[in-house]
Amino acid sequence: MSLQHFSTKDRILYAAEELFAQQGFASTSLRQVTSRADVNIAAVNYHFGSKDNLVNEVFRRRMDVMSAQRLDALHRALETAPGQLEPILAAFVEPALAMAQDRHGGGAFIRVIARTYAENNDSLRKFLSDQYGHVLREFAKAIAGCVPGLGKEELYWRLDFLSGALTYAMADFGLIKRPSGVSEATHRQRAAQALIRFAAAGFQAEAH
Template structure:
């Protein structure tokens, strides 16, 4: 679908996401964004105010939905399978992999996430921490209830490891590519199941 079918704000977000994925944040100018979105600079200033806010909103429009899905799945996991680690990990992993497979820009957003890891953008990191840090804290609390005794530092270290492995899986950088005859959905489900098993073993490993 052409960008012209979207609202001005959505066209700007689509264009920014694609350019950030291709070039990174620092190398992308607002004029490049406005050119691709076919809008004028006043439209960017009206909707976002600044380039930094535009970067934040590119993340917000994806992360808000994914975070809500994660928390809803976590709530169901702790209610239906109390004390079981794998359902908690599934609540963290599966919404992220589903978002990565979204045909409406999911792949571009994964590359934007990779750019965020590669570029030192303190403003973006602060924004993500303030907006979504509570999601990680909820998962940390649920994981701690399943594998008590790790200690806060070790628990968060292992959660960092899971987040890194998940980002890698979302980008589909790995050696295991989708075999012919296997749908994207089946490939994602297999990857999720394997990552959950791997992460569960990691969290359950002796902290000593």
């Protein structure tokens, strides 16, 4: 992706996102970021202050939008389809899959998300928990209302499994590739529907 038509701050964010996706957080230096973005180190310090803050902002730029979309969709689901599990799961799944198809770096960001599972970055995990933990808690509360017999620990296990499956689907690692002649939007819709049905069955399964 050509970065020249973006602002200095956005060039840095896109360059960092691409490098974090390719190399991970620990292996990417600020010098590599500045070289990819065609800026000097003073620009990174001015806009972000530190590498940790740059990492956080790469997430904030995408996650703020996705989280707002998820919560808006959740509130609509609770108003229009109270007590129904699949609309709640759709509110969680669909905004994430839509972001994965964003042509301006969405695919790179999905690989960045995968890096958070692979790398032991306590600072980043704390940032994500502090900034976005409330989103998961709202979904957990809504799901709990649909499966009242499920204990809290089991509920969070299953929500964690859904998050992992969603990340895998977003990264397009799986066996189901987009068939020729099928649009990205249609393929994404089919993936969302399949994952929502799968997750609904999982949440409604009897706990042992």
